[in-house]
Amino acid sequence: MSKHVVVIGGGVAGLEAAGRLSREGLDVSLLEKDSITGGHLNRWFKLFPDRRDSSEVKDYLEGLTHANNVKLFTNVTIEKLNRDKDHFSVLTNDGKELIADAVVVATGFDLFKSSRKEEYGYGIYDNVITSADLEDMFRKGEITAADGTVPKKIGIVHCVGSRDEKAGNLYCSKLCCVTAVKQAIEIREHYPESTLFCFYMDMRMGGAYYEEMYREAQEVWSVNFIRGKVSEASETIDKKVVIKVEDTLAGRPLKMTLDLLILMAGMEMSEGGIKLAGLAGLKTGDNRFFEATDHHFGSNKSNVEGLFYAGTCTSPMNITETISHARAAVSEVVDYLKNS
Amino acid sequence: MQFDPFVIPFNIGLNFILLYTVIRCVVWFRGLSRADKLRMQRGFFGTPFAQSLREIFLESLLHRKILKTNFRLGYMHMSLAFGWFLLIFFGTIEADVFGTRHLNAPYRAIFFRFFNPEHGRMGFESVYGFLMDLILAFVLSGLFLAIIKRFYSRIVGMKKTTRLKPSDKVALTALWLIFPSRLLAESFTCGAYGTGSFLTGTLGSWLASFLPAQQLAYPFWWLYSLSLGTFFILLPVTRYMHIPTELFLIFMRNSGIKTGDKTGSYSEVEVFSCSSCGICIDTCQLNTSAGITNIQSAYLMKAIRNNSNVAEIAHNCLMCGRCDQVCPVGIELSPIRMIQRRAGENDIAYKNTYKDYFRTRQITASEKPDISPVYNFLPEVNPDKADVLYFAGCMTHLTPSIKNSMVRILEASGLNYKFIDEDGGACCGRPLMLAGQDREARELINYNSQLIWKSGAQTLVTSCPICYKVFRESYYLDVEVLHHSQFIKNLIDEDIVKLNFLRKRVVYHTPCDLGRGSGVYNEPKEVLTHISRLEKSKFEDDKSLCCGGSLANMKIGSQKRSLIARDAAAELTRTSPDILATACPLCKKTFSSATTTRVADIAELVAEALIVSSVKRSTNKKIFSAKELAAIS
Amino acid sequence: MEKFGFFISKGRQINYDSNDRSIAEYIYEREPSFRRCIECGGCSATCTTGSMTKFSLRELHILIKRGENDKVMESLKKCMLCGKCILVCPRGVNTRNIVVLAKQAFQKSAAYAI
Ligand code: SF4
Numbered sequence A: 001m002s003k004h005v006v007v008i009g010g011g012v013a014g015l016e017a018a019g020r021l022s023r024e025g026l027d028v029s030l031l032e033k034d035s036i037t038g039g040h041l042n043r044w045f046k047l048f049p050d051r052r053d054s055s056e057v058k059d060y061l062e063g064l065t066h067a068n069n070v071k072l073f074t075n076v077t078i079e080k081l082n083r084d085k086d087h088f089s090v091l092t093n094d095g096k097e098l099i100a101d102a103v104v105v106a107t108g109f110d111l112f113k114s115s116r117k118e119e120y121g122y123g124i125y126d127n128v129i130t131s132a133d134l135e136d137m138f139r140k141g142e143i144t145a146a147d148g149t150v151p152k153k154i155g156i157v158h159c160v161g162s163r164d165e166k167a168g169n170l171y172c173s174k175l176c177c178v179t180a181v182k183q184a185i186e187i188r189e190h191y192p193e194s195t196l197f198c199f200y201m202d203m204r205m206g207g208a209y210y211e212e213m214y215r216e217a218q219e220v221w222s223v224n225f226i227r228g229k230v231s232e233a234s235e236t237i238d239k240k241v242v243i244k245v246e247d248t249l250a251g252r253p254l255k256m257t258l259d260l261l262i263l264m265a266g267m268e269m270s271e272g273g274i275k276l277a278g279l280a281g282l283k284t285g286d287n288r289f290f291e292a293t294d295h296h297f298g299s300n301k302s303n304v305e306g307l308f309y310a311g312t313c314t315s316p317m318n319i320t321e322t323i324s325h326a327r328a329a330v331s332e333v334v335d336y337l338k339n340s
Numbered sequence B: 001m002q003f004d005p006f007v008i009p010f011n012i013g014l015n016f017i018l019l020y021t022v023i024r025c026v027v028w029f030r031g032l033s034r035a036d037k038l039r040m041q042r043g044f045f046g047t048p049f050a051q052s053l054r055e056i057f058l059e060s061l062l063h064r065k066i067l068k069t070n071f072r073l074g075y076m077h078m079s080l081a082f083g084w085f086l087l088i089f090f091g092t093i094e095a096d097v098f099g100t101r102h103l104n105a106p107y108r109a110i111f112f113r114f115f116n117p118e119h120g121r122m123g124f125e126s127v128y129g130f131l132m133d134l135i136l137a138f139v140l141s142g143l144f145l146a147i148i149k150r151f152y153s154r155i156v157g158m159k160k161t162t163r164l165k166p167s168d169k170v171a172l173t174a175l176w177l178i179f180p181s182r183l184l185a186e187s188f189t190c191g192a193y194g195t196g197s198f199l200t201g202t203l204g205s206w207l208a209s210f211l212p213a214q215q216l217a218y219p220f221w222w223l224y225s226l227s228l229g230t231f232f233i234l235l236p237v238t239r240y241m242h243i244p245t246e247l248f249l250i251f252m253r254n255s256g257i258k259t260g261d262k263t264g265s266y267s268e269v270e271v272f273s274c275s276s277c278g279i280c281i282d283t284c285q286l287n288t289s290a291g292i293t294n295i296q297s298a299y300l301m302k303a304i305r306n307n308s309n310v311a312e313i314a315h316n317c318l319m320c321g322r323c324d325q326v327c328p329v330g331i332e333l334s335p336i337r338m339i340q341r342r343a344g345e346n347d348i349a350y351k352n353t354y355k356d357y358f359r360t361r362q363i364t365a366s367e368k369p370d371i372s373p374v375y376n377f378l379p380e381v382n383p384d385k386a387d388v389l390y391f392a393g394c395m396t397h398l399t400p401s402i403k404n405s406m407v408r409i410l411e412a413s414g415l416n417y418k419f420i421d422e423d424g425g426a427c428c429g430r431p432l433m434l435a436g437q438d439r440e441a442r443e444l445i446n447y448n449s450q451l452i453w454k455s456g457a458q459t460l461v462t463s464c465p466i467c468y469k470v471f472r473e474s475y476y477l478d479v480e481v482l483h484h485s486q487f488i489k490n491l492i493d494e495d496i497v498k499l500n501f502l503r504k505r506v507v508y509h510t511p512c513d514l515g516r517g518s519g520v521y522n523e524p525k526e527v528l529t530h531i532s533r534l535e536k537s538k539f540e541d542d543k544s545l546c547c548g549g550s551l552a553n554m555k556i557g558s559q560k561r562s563l564i565a566r567d568a569a570a571e572l573t574r575t576s577p578d579i580l581a582t583a584c585p586l587c588k589k590t591f592s593s594a595t596t597t598r599v600a601d602i603a604e605l606v607a608e609a610l611i612v613s614s615v616k617r618s619t620n621k622k623i624f625s626a627k628e629l630a631a632i633s
Numbered sequence C: 001m002e003k004f005g006f007f008i009s010k011g012r013q014i015n016y017d018s019n020d021r022s023i024a025e026y027i028y029e030r031e032p033s034f035r036r037c038i039e040c041g042g043c044s045a046t047c048t049t050g051s052m053t054k055f056s057l058r059e060l061h062i063l064i065k066r067g068e069n070d071k072v073m074e075s076l077k078k079c080m081l082c083g084k085c086i087l088v089c090p091r092g093v094n095t096r097n098i099v100v101l102a103k104q105a106f107q108k109s110a111a112y113a114i
């Protein structure tokens, strides 16, 4: 009888891991809390840096799981996860108990809830939206201000909920800078008359072709970059957003009225992940993400034998890195099952 | 045999301390302002004197307040103070009634058993002996607790005990020796003569059964007298000075004297009245949550008494006022701390004329170099006339939900209002005051006062308790100053706004500056009761916690603040309410990042509960957006 | 000091070799969070004083750190200690204490006696 592996989370990492494990001849169950798989891919429209459609990646991932007969359980959450001797018992909210020889945790990340940065007015001012809201607009094919008009002057705030002691997150989410650049270009493509401003503390464009995108945004799309942390936003009578920032390079405070303000929400450990950490006694770090046993050569290993991590439940990653990390988790699982 | 050389140390000590106390009180009295001197003179012949006697009995002897806060600690203080008092009181009667003469020198009462070893064999005498033994046992039980407290403070229910300086240690040892040596001296004497009641008699006959009681008694009488004498002589340089000082303090307070904003006799008497009971240390969240254990009021009092530089201690405090509330001696701790903050680092004159025996700490009113105005960049503003002014305050600008809610409520009220700091304004001045920079603060106060005065308003509403406190206390305005919770309460009472019931379980956190700072406890709760199910917490009213965000503390960093905030939020949300409500932008901001429970200001909840029709009532004021206009026409 | 026969205009460079960084050291020692500032300008954007006059806490930080202390004291006095900057600083810098400590350092230092 082939060994059974439970994969928790049906996002990029979970799909990749489940499909590959199945291909290795293992019996795989994939548990997803939503009704569909794909995780954050379902919300994102185009991906950086090549601007390909996110559905292409999703199709690849789901194709992988379908072709390999992964057993998929949707709308399930975990109520209990115990390790007895050499196997795991996973209890779900619908009362099922799955017995597994190994577990892969791929619970991913949550987007920072931007309303927590109250001074930016998300949820208070109509024309303050998040990067995810903007992707929704891209999907619908129309980018509008709250009153349905075309926004002309648009601001993008970097580091919302990342690198911010007040938000409780000291780390850099790594991908929001490039997301900001990508989204700025997309808006400019959509509305050539619009003017775009990115307000950043540092531009962190560390990835293949990211810096090139940054240059393109400046050269081709005339996106303006202003170095300064936006301190607060307020609203005018006609629902425009006024931001306050210091143009630190000019050394002067700057005030700007915008039709739309987009907040680059950072990545946080998912709520599901935090719950799971409590249930299974998994170690989390100061940043609340799962803490792998070794940052260099054990980034998939947890403090529980036979339980492995895949993807952004351990730290912010882009899709390329997530898929690589999931594949590494697969090889850890295979190794583990061979030796046990 | 009515005299023995061993009584000499006691006699010297007693006479010294009596004389010293009198002189000290005279010095303090002379240091009072004319008005305060008059108050005391009047008090002496009026009710304050009687009140003071009552209070001295209840607080200095019975320690009622400590008993209420912490029974074991209270019992310890009571058995020592009240027990000792009873010993002296009944001892004096005993000496008068049973002694050879009436009207004895004090030593004959204290050492009664030595001079009357045969006393107490039968009848009334033995009943009296029983009483005296009982009192001694009472005192000894307290002493036992005190010794335990010194080494294991948790047993008396305290988390921290105060640290001692060398002279305190000697005095403490002397104090500890007094009653055991009395017990042994009396027991040996009783053992030798076969007298004594259940304690001294029993112990005495047991000791006498294997020890030469007659010979051993004498050295213990010496020890008893010596420990008393030492204790009295050291008293003025130790914290035990609080015993006589507190009596004087109670009388001064009852005569109506207040701490004021400069050092003076009264603040000094207060400082010397601190018994180092440590209750303030246990109450302080900087201790319990942030692990800072050297800045609490007990330490501040001690540092002032010792003439140390207290600037660091004085500034590292949230000014939450929780310790003022619990101090059993009733010392006005925050005003004293403010005095030290204003004094700064350099202005302390050390007057150690009589060394430690006459420690005083008069801060010389050093002429601060006159400084030209620093805020002369403040723009001249001519505000529009309005009936009601809304001053959001600096902090509120970073919590736009409060600001917006207030605007909605003001719109709904239909009142003629003006949002004066809509585009930002000058600070209210309280943060500067809290930093001890009164002169600079005054500049801002004058600027804002002008603005308010020019608007011709009758009412000033603010969302920030920090602003509220300074508007009320330090501005000379002839407008009614309201915190928004009070303003909303009025709107509800006068039926100006109509509100829905929100069906939410709410716990209310009283902000420090609004509650303990300004005495506004009920209005916010009444507003909340009107719109939600208000639940009680363990920290109601003057017992409320500090959120940790206080602007009064400039020394602690964000990590310590969040430790305090997390603990406080956890305590307040213990019953898992839907909403943690507060009435301060700073509390809101601090708590928001410390709990997953929704944190909301009262104004936000009221704005949510506003019934739309009441918004319509004021249509004449509402500014319509283009879309709304289109919909109407 | 040696005098040359010709006039040397003070260079435009920040002279990191000779500048006086004692004020910065004084602050570092008492308020280590001063080191954490990343010059993001959040504090100066929200600043109550900065919205009315030329005053940037961020700029003062960097000037003190580089030892460009001239005129810093004059500027520091304009701060109202309102505390908005503390609430926005992403690095948890205890900004108000830095203002107070810097003033103290200037007052104590004979070199800047007024
Ligand atoms: S990637 Fe850029 S926007 Fe995102 S947290 Fe890092 S620096 Fe900030």
Ligand code: SF4
Pocket (backbone or CB within 6 Å): B273, B274, B275, B276, B277, B278, B279, B280, B281, B297, B298, B301, B326, B327, B328, B329, B330, B331, B333
């Ligand atoms: S200040 Fe008050 S509460 Fe604190 S130790 Fe002194 S007497 Fe006790």
Ligand code: SF4
Pocket (backbone or CB within 6 Å): B280, B283, B284, B285, B286, B295, B296, B297, B316, B317, B318, B319, B320, B321, B322, B323, B324
């Ligand atoms: S006022 Fe508050 S913070 Fe300050 S010493 Fe008292 S209890 Fe502690």
Ligand code: SF4
Pocket (backbone or CB within 6 Å): C043, C046, C047, C048, C049, C050, C057, C078, C079, C080, C081, C082, C083, C084, C085, C086, C095, C096
């Ligand atoms: S405390 Fe001073 S520096 Fe900070 S925002 Fe207020 S005025 Fe500006």
Ligand code: SF4
Pocket (backbone or CB within 6 Å): C036, C037, C038, C039, C040, C041, C042, C043, C044, C057, C058, C061, C088, C089, C090, C091, C092, C093, C095
């Ligand atoms: S907000 Fe903080 S990190 Fe940013 S410049 Fe000001 S002090 Fe430095």
